[in-house]
Amino acid sequence: MAAHQLKTLYDDLLRSFNSRPSDLKRCGTLLAQLKLGLIETGLLLPQGELNLEDLVVARDILEIGAFWSIRTQDVPSFDRYFSQLQTFYTDYSSVLPPSKREYPIRGLNLIRLLTQNRIADFHTTLESLPLPADEIADNPFISHPVNLERWLMEGSYSKVWNAREEAPSEEYKFFVDSLMGTIRNEIASCEETAYESLPLKDAATLLFFTNQSQLLTFAQQRGWQVNLTAGTLTFARKGEEQMEIPKQKLIAASLAYARELEQIV
Amino acid sequence: MADVEMKPADSKPKDDSKKDEKKTEPESKPSPPSPVAEIKSNIALIERAVATLEPRFTHRVLRTLAGLRKRTDATVLRTAIEEVYTKDTPEKKTLLSWIPEVSAADQAMEVDTAATPAKPTTVSEPVPEGEIYLRLLILHYLETSPATYAKALALAQETIEKMQALNRRSMDPIAAKIWFAVERAFELGGELADARPLFLAAQRTASLRHDDETQASLINRLLRNYLHYNLYDQADKLVSKTTFPTSAGNPQFARYHYYLGRIKAVQLNYSEAHTNLQQAIRRAPQPKTAPGFYQAVHKIFIVVELLMGEIPERSLFRHPVLEKALVAYFDIVKAVRTGSLSQFQTTLSKHSAQFEADKTYTLIVRLRQNVIKTGIRRLSLSYSRISLRDICLKLHLDSEEDAEYIVGKAIRDGVIEGRIVHEKGWMECATQKDGYGPEVSDVFARRIGFCLELHNESVKAMRYPLNAHRKELAAAEGAREREKELAKEIQSTDLDDDLGGDL
Numbered sequence: 206m207a208a209h210q211l212k213t214l215y216d217d218l219l220r221s222f223n224s225r226p227s228d229l230k231r232c233g234t235l236l237a238q239l240k241l242g243l244i245e246t247g248l249l250l251p252q253g254e255l256n257l258e259d260l261v262v263a264r265d266i267l268e269i270g271a272f273w274s275i276r277t278q279d280v281p282s283f284d285r286y287f288s289q290l291q292t293f294y295t296d297y298s299s300v301l302p303p304s305k306r307e308y309p310i311r312g313l314n315l316i317r318l319l320t321q322n323r324i325a326d327f328h329t330t331l332e333s334l335p336l337p338a339d340e341i342a343d344n345p346f347i348s349h350p351v352n353l354e355r356w357l358m359e360g361s362y363s364k365v366w367n368a369r370e371e372a373p374s375e376e377y378k379f380f381v382d383s384l385m386g387t388i389r390n391e392i393a394s395c396e397e398t399a400y401e402s403l404p405l406k407d408a409a410t411l412l413f414f415t416n417q418s419q420l421l422t423f424a425q426q427r428g429w430q431v432n433l434t435a436g437t438l439t440f441a442r443k444g445e446e447q448m449e450i451p452k453q454k455l456i457a458a459s460l461a462y463a464r465e466l467e468q469i470v
Numbered sequence: 471m472a473d474v475e476m477k478p479a480d481s482k483p484k485d486d487s488k489k490d491e492k493k494t495e496p497e498s499k500p501s502p503p504s505p506v507a508e509i510k511s512n513i514a515l516i517e518r519a520v521a522t523l524e525p526r527f528t529h530r531v532l533r534t535l536a537g538l539r540k541r542t543d544a545t546v547l548r549t550a551i552e553e554v555y556t557k558d559t560p561e562k563k564t565l566l567s568w569i570p571e572v573s574a575a576d577q578a579m580e581v582d583t584a585a586t587p588a589k590p591t592t593v594s595e596p597v598p599e600g601e602i603y604l605r606l607l608i609l610h611y612l613e614t615s616p617a618t619y620a621k622a623l624a625l626a627q628e629t630i631e632k633m634q635a636l637n638r639r640s641m642d643p644i645a646a647k648i649w650f651a652v653e654r655a656f657e658l659g660g661e662l663a664d665a666r667p668l669f670l671a672a673q674r675t676a677s678l679r680h681d682d683e684t685q686a687s688l689i690n691r692l693l694r695n696y697l698h699y700n701l702y703d704q705a706d707k708l709v710s711k712t713t714f715p716t717s718a719g720n721p722q723f724a725r726y727h728y729y730l731g732r733i734k735a736v737q738l739n740y741s742e743a744h745t746n747l748q749q750a751i752r753r754a755p756q757p758k759t760a761p762g763f764y765q766a767v768h769k770i771f772i773v774v775e776l777l778m779g780e781i782p783e784r785s786l787f788r789h790p791v792l793e794k795a796l797v798a799y800f801d802i803v804k805a806v807r808t809g810s811l812s813q814f815q816t817t818l819s820k821h822s823a824q825f826e827a828d829k830t831y832t833l834i835v836r837l838r839q840n841v842i843k844t845g846i847r848r849l850s851l852s853y854s855r856i857s858l859r860d861i862c863l864k865l866h867l868d869s870e871e872d873a874e875y876i877v878g879k880a881i882r883d884g885v886i887e888g889r890i891v892h893e894k895g896w897m898e899c900a901t902q903k904d905g906y907g908p909e910v911s912d913v914f915a916r917r918i919g920f921c922l923e924l925h926n927e928s929v930k931a932m933r934y935p936l937n938a939h940r941k942e943l944a945a946a947e948g949a950r951e952r953e954k955e956l957a958k959e960i961q962s963t964d965l966d967d968d969l970g971g972d973l
Contacts, residue, residue, distance in 0.1 A: 325737040325739070328737065328832070328836075329702045329703050329706070330703075331832065332700050332702050332736050332832060333700045333701055333703065334700075355835075355838065355839075358836075358839045359839045359842055359876060359879075360839075360876040360879030361867075361868070361872045361875060361876060363869070363871045363872055363875060391879075394882055395878035395879050395881070395882045396878060398881050398882045399878040399882060399890045400878075400890055400891075401889060403892055404892070411874075411875075450908070451908055455911065458911075462918060465925075465926075468926075469925060
């Protein structure tokens with residue numbers, strides 16, 4: 206594919222992406238063609254010295270691709286675009302002018318890790334951000350996922366719930382729903398151990414349900430006993446389970462000690 | 471060897487360490503031999519090591535490196551080279567060309583004195599190992615002043631080429647040290663990232679050649695390089711793809727464990743980080759000889775311990791080497807112990823610059839939840855029933871609603887025993903469990919396991935001199951011989967007696 210062809214395709218992509226609402230279908234086909242073009246020109250995974258402008262264009266295309274994947278709700282595709290972008294963000298950071306889309310995309314990646322409950326990866330990624338720690342708080346795109354993680358770990362679920370409206374960019378909202386699912390399950394498992402029973406109304410507020418029927422289906426899924434007349438939820442008590450003595454383990458340990466002692470004596 | 475190895479991660483403690491060492495040195499070594507003589511005897515030792523294929527001598531030489539490094543300067547190096555190389559070989563010329571010029575008068579005098587003693591002793595040319603050793607000394611010398619950093623980098627590159635071209639197994643221990651100096655040269659030149667491909671290639675070669683010492687040194691170089699740029703992902707992959715040679719020395723192991731501990735801590739794998747850091751502390755040299763490393767490990771160790779919900783021992787903060795360096799961490803520990811969020815926040819902002827420099831800031835931020843947990847646990851111990859509102863006030867939480875969720879989570883995570891009575895808005899605390907259960911035996915088993923391993927390790931670490939058993943064998947043989955003779959004699963006397971009896 207010739208360079209000028211790539212250029213027209215790129216212009217086309219920009220147009221369809223920036224138009225409101227964006228033409229997602231058209232973007233998808235254009236992105237596929239553009240990626241082929243990038244591979245042919247060796248820009249998809251750049252190596253060595255390349256024309257700076259070409260690199261910027263390649264980065265723009267990939268960034269649009271990343272946003273497009275979120276808008277079409279295709280998380281694996283976002284993952285691919287993000288790892289391709291890594292080269293541009295880390296290896297070429299000294300030569301390329303900084304991109305204004307970099308932090309939104311990095312933030313999206315952090316949220317994605319959070320929704321997939323990959324906390325260890327979340328922290329590793331956070332650690333490798335090229336930002337000093339005090340600037341994290343000032344960067345809205347990064348501070349949003351960071352705060353979410355902190356509240357989740359603390360158990361301040363209501364703060365997470367309230368923060369769903371404060372997403373710094375459109376794309377973040379896509380993850381909010383799956384995040385809410387995660388939170389709800391977390392809260393439910395807390396309630397199971399922390400309460401004996403709960404009034405239906407309060408349970409609904411605690412779980413952020415707006416009407417009772419949602420709550421009832423949820424309660425059914427988790428196997429809670431609903432008492433409609435009294436209006437209460439009773440959680441299945443995990444009775445005072447008898448502590449089992451781990452015989453196997455103790456025997457194995459004693460045998461191991463005997464063997465070791467024999468070696469010493 | 472210890473403090474060369476234990477270069478601390480940050481520069482501030484390094485300065486402390488240098489001061490410390492300088493203070494202690496004159497006491498420990500009342501009359502050190504002149505550096506030139508020491509270099510010469512070291513070269514002789516290296517030659518002996520090469521000739522007898524016994525790396526022990528080389529190790530002995532490298533152990534003196536730390537002390538020697540501080541006493542070398544341009545004139546010392548020049549004289550040493552002049553004396554070691556009697557003939558004008560190309561090696562000598564290149565070596566000399568790396569040493570910065572000293573003032574002419576000084577130099578002339580030195581050369582004069584050097585020429586006289588060199589004549590009578592007709593030493594043969596030193597082995598390549600000796601040359602590399604001299605290069606190592608020059609490298610360390612060049613790294614002492616900023617003016618020669620560029621030169622150090624050039625020498626480092628040339629030395630690596632030379633080392634790889636020579637490819638001698640007897641050079642491995644020195645090579646491991648050379649890599650260390652090379653890394654330092656790159657770092658001082660501000661091009662640490664550029665050294666990575668070089669190290670990676672060298673690491674591959676070293677592992678193919680089973681060159682354990684170089685490999686150990688290089689893995690540590692690479693890990694440090696990655697962590698310097700916060701590339702925890704890559705560092706973790708490197709660790710999973712390589713096996714750290716078990717025969718590596720203690721200092722290398724100590725660092726390896728330190729880096730592992732840092733990686734694991736970032737990945738929230740606190741218990742493993744804890745074991746690794748503990749190993750690092752145990753394997754590290756005496757706190758007095760390498761205070762920088764000791765402090766750096768303890769900083770992260772304390773944070774990890776806090777993250778695990780344990781409170782570090784107070785005596786740790788009174789340790790003479792650690793006391794000053796750990797003040798900020800002591801404050802954090804106090805805040806976590808009392809479970810006061812506001813105190814934690816003020817301490818965090820007060821010392822944030824230091825935590826940032828120590829690269830522990832993000833870890834400490836994670837402590838916030840531990841502060842809350844400790845607070846709740848303290849409340850659950852002192853009250854049998856407490857309203858959510860009071861919890862909220864005592865722990866400075868934002869709202870009662872939050873308090874309810876947080877307490878619920880604490881109960882689920884097993885931090886406290888109890889339950890929430892929602893209708894009345896309070897938390898009821900259950901009585902504490904008794905101290906007997908499987909967890910007691912688990913802890914006990916862990917300790918026994920540690921003791922047994924310690925015993926086994928020390929048995930493994932015992933060294934026996936080669937061929938020493940021969941002597942014993944000979945002695946045993948002699949004893950047997952004597953016994954035989956004795957038996958024969960007895961027999962003959964018996965015979966005589968018999969004969970006598972008969973007669």
